[in-house]
Amino acid sequence: MNEERRATRRQVLEVAAQLLEEGGSEAVSTRAVAAAAGVTAPALYRMFGDKDGLLTELAAYGFEMYLTEKREALALTPDDPVADLYRGWDLHVDFGVQHPAFYMLMYGTVQPGRRPPAADEAHGLLVRLLRRAAETGRLRVPVEQATRVIHAATTGATLALIGEAPSERDLTTSARLRDTVIASVTTDPPAPSESDLASRALALDAALENALTSGSPAVGTEVPLRDTETALLRDWLQQLAG
Amino acid sequence: MNEERRATRRQVLEVAAQLLEEGGSEAVSTRAVAAAAGVTAPALYRMFGDKDGLLTELAAYGFEMYLTEKREALALTPDDPVADLYRGWDLHVDFGVQHPAFYMLMYGTVQPGRRPPAADEAHGLLVRLLRRAAETGRLRVPVEQATRVIHAATTGATLALIGEAPSERDLTTSARLRDTVIASVTTDPPAPSESDLASRALALDAALENALTSGSPAVGTEVPLRDTETALLRDWLQQLAG
DNA sequence: TGTACATCAGTGAACGCGCGTTCACTGATGTAC
DNA sequence: TGTACATCAGTGAACGCGCGTTCACTGATGTAC
Numbered sequence: 001m002n003e004e005r006r007a008t009r010r011q012v013l014e015v016a017a018q019l020l021e022e023g024g025s026e027a028v029s030t031r032a033v034a035a036a037a038g039v040t041a042p043a044l045y046r047m048f049g050d051k052d053g054l055l056t057e058l059a060a061y062g063f064e065m066y067l068t069e070k071r072e073a074l075a076l077t078p079d080d081p082v083a084d085l086y087r088g089w090d091l092h093v094d095f096g097v098q099h100p101a102f103y104m105l106m107y108g109t110v111q112p113g114r115r116p117p118a119a120d121e122a123h124g125l126l127v128r129l130l131r132r133a134a135e136t137g138r139l140r141v142p143v144e145q146a147t148r149v150i151h152a153a154t155t156g157a158t159l160a161l162i163g164e165a166p167s168e169r170d171l172t173t174s175a176r177l178r179d180t181v182i183a184s185v186t187t188d189p190p191a192p193s194e195s196d197l198a199s200r201a202l203a204l205d206a207a208l209e210n211a212l213t214s215g216s217p218a219v220g221t222e223v224p225l226r227d228t229e230t231a232l233l234r235d236w237l238q239q240l241a242g
Numbered sequence: 243m244n245e246e247r248r249a250t251r252r253q254v255l256e257v258a259a260q261l262l263e264e265g266g267s268e269a270v271s272t273r274a275v276a277a278a279a280g281v282t283a284p285a286l287y288r289m290f291g292d293k294d295g296l297l298t299e300l301a302a303y304g305f306e307m308y309l310t311e312k313r314e315a316l317a318l319t320p321d322d323p324v325a326d327l328y329r330g331w332d333l334h335v336d337f338g339v340q341h342p343a344f345y346m347l348m349y350g351t352v353q354p355g356r357r358p359p360a361a362d363e364a365h366g367l368l369v370r371l372l373r374r375a376a377e378t379g380r381l382r383v384p385v386e387q388a389t390r391v392i393h394a395a396t397t398g399a400t401l402a403l404i405g406e407a408p409s410e411r412d413l414t415t416s417a418r419l420r421d422t423v424i425a426s427v428t429t430d431p432p433a434p435s436e437s438d439l440a441s442r443a444l445a446l447d448a449a450l451e452n453a454l455t456s457g458s459p460a461v462g463t464e465v466p467l468r469d470t471e472t473a474l475l476r477d478w479l480q481q482l483a484g
Numbered sequence: 485t486g487t488a489c490a491t492c493a494g495t496g497a498a499c500g501c502g503c504g505t506t507c508a509c510t511g512a513t514g515t516a517c
Numbered sequence: 518t519g520t521a522c523a524t525c526a527g528t529g530a531a532c533g534c535g536c537g538t539t540c541a542c543t544g545a546t547g548t549a550c
Contacts, residue, residue: 005493030536030537030538031536031537032535040494040495040496041538042493042494042495042539043493043494043495045538045539046492046493046494047493050537050538051536051537051538108350145414145415145418148402148412148415149415149418149422151402152395152398152399152401152415152416153394153395153398153423154398155398155402156395156396156397156398156399156401156402157395157398159394159397160393160394160397160398172387173387173390173391174394176383176387176391177391177394177395177423180391180422180423181419181422184418184422247526271503271504272504272505273502273503273504274502274503281527282527282529283504283505283506283528284505285526285527285528287504287506288525288526288527292504292505
């Protein structure tokens with residue numbers, strides 16, 4: 001009954017999630033989870049290996065919850081990737097405020113240099129958004145830099161909100177920071193007449209990146225240059241962008 | 243021997259600080275601190291009340307350390323408060339990177355709506371800096387708003403840096419965010435010819451705030467209006483600023 | 485179709501540990517006469 | 518100056534607890550003949 005086992009596992013995670021939301025990360029002990037889920041301790045160890053395994057899966061569960069909650073809102077705007085950046089910011093902050101304990105499990109830095117994998121997935125989501133913006137020439141700086149800046153600012157805004165008592169929370173701080181930061185890495189839609197060297201170089205670079213990393217080359221995605229030539233070209237593009 | 247007791251207390255805090263820096267907050271248990279400091283458990287309880295008392299004093303000790311480290315760098319620039327904002331940002335981030343465990347004790351949100359008092363003191367430092375900027379007409383938004391935005395962005399940048407492995411840390415992210423955010427709340431030095439309504443209104447408001455809250459009125463700091471008049475005036479100033 | 489065996493998720497019970505905290509007591513210091 | 522007493526920081530030892538984890542075992546399920 002593989003099916004049944006997966007259901008039990010799922011239920012254990014739901015119970016753990018509830019404990020986390022109600023009592024913070026301290027409330028999530030192997031014993032508390034096992035007891036609340038009506039499961040014996042060794043059964044839990046068989047499922048998740050050890051406590052760390054449980055927490056990792058719990059973080060993944062939280063990320064899945066995030067995606068489920070925001071599914072429809074996450075639909076991409078066809079021709080305005082920058083608008084998606086604004087929406088992405090708000091969804092991120094909103095999730096953090098709604099689920100502070102989960103957010104801290106996913107984004108709270110426990111040890112220097114160690115990030116939970118769920119945060120990586122969320123990071124990937126942001127990178128995809130920014131790559132799309134770069135492809136349409138809306139990015140003023142390289143994707144990597146934009147990612148770092150937006151990530152730092154978003155988590156800062158969210159954690160600051162979480163740290164405040166619910167009564168004195170002020171969402172305009174997040175909105176203000178959002179507008180400032182996103183504006184600083186994006187450009188207005190380029191008018192056909194004007195030639196913005198930097199953003200066009202970045203747009204081409206993003207397209208190259210995409211073509212090189214995507215598995216199966218579709219029409220228009222083959223790079224007809226040699227590897228060394230491509231590398232040199234991308235180096236020049238970076239220079240034009242800088 | 244009150245002197246001696248204070249020295250012991252100090253030494254216990256130093257030992258606790260060392261444990262914190264080496265092993266993170268988990269390493270700071272009452273037993274571990276007592277043992278490492280060569281003190282019995284009840285002695286430690288007599289000194290700090292309970293574990294929470296110890297942690298609170300430890301956070302305060304960390305803030306004191308911050309001030310000591312940065313003492314000379316914190317000297318204010320006489321006529322450019324905005325430059326001080328830049329410097330303050332860098333000092334903050336630098337401290338966080340140098341002392342991640344302390345930083346997380348001081349700024350890491352443990353429970354929603356609860357902030358350690360040491361963070362309040364650091365917050366006060368920022369408010370003072372911004373009030374000075376407002377007084378010279380260099381602020382584009384009210385002090386309160388500027389504080390929130392800068393605080394969120396600074397902690398976000400610092401925590402992001404701490405979360406990265408030391409090898410892949412990139413200080414330009416912090417610098418970029420710093421420039422963007424500070425520029426968004428400040429203005430260039432006002433030229434005498436142009437009359438920037440908003441920033442002048444804010445400058446007057448900041449001066450009023452100062453005059454009202456400072457204990458002993460010095461020359462030029464008395465407010466000759468009635469309370470209700472002052473309140474109305476400040477309301478108008480806020481409107482002009484908005 | 486029936487029996488013998490292997491696999492393995494789950495059980496009941498316990499392991500040792502480090503934790504925060506507190507007990508009854510000691511012994512040094514300061515104070516009053 | 519000397520004695521009696523009060524104060525109180527510090528001692529040695531223990532409290533009970535919840536923790537992560539593991540033991541030997543059961544019993545249901547699936548597989549081979």
